[in-house]
Amino acid sequence: MERIMRERGIAGVTRRRRRGLTREARRPVFVPDLIGRDFTAPRPGVRSVGDMTCLPVEENWLYLATAIGLATRGVVGRLGRPPPRRAAGGRASDGGHP
Structure with missing residues (x-):
């Protein structure tokens, strides 16, 4: 199979290994x-919870942060950005975002 693929100029696709962003702490x-596991609120604007996640989109990732009001169970805030670009020195730059 290797010889036939080489003769026809066919190369296999190697997918990069998926890496999660969460790293386990040493301790x-x-x-x-x-909030003491109490996911209720007497009125809007009193108590909110949030979450952050990373979603694959096209050929990149989208970092999405949300805030959910516990009284209405609706999204009260969100922010989504692509990952920061890497600078020449290997450190993340601000990606042009404020």
């Missing part, structure tokens, strides 16, 4: 439960 980091 556990305990974060206080600020």
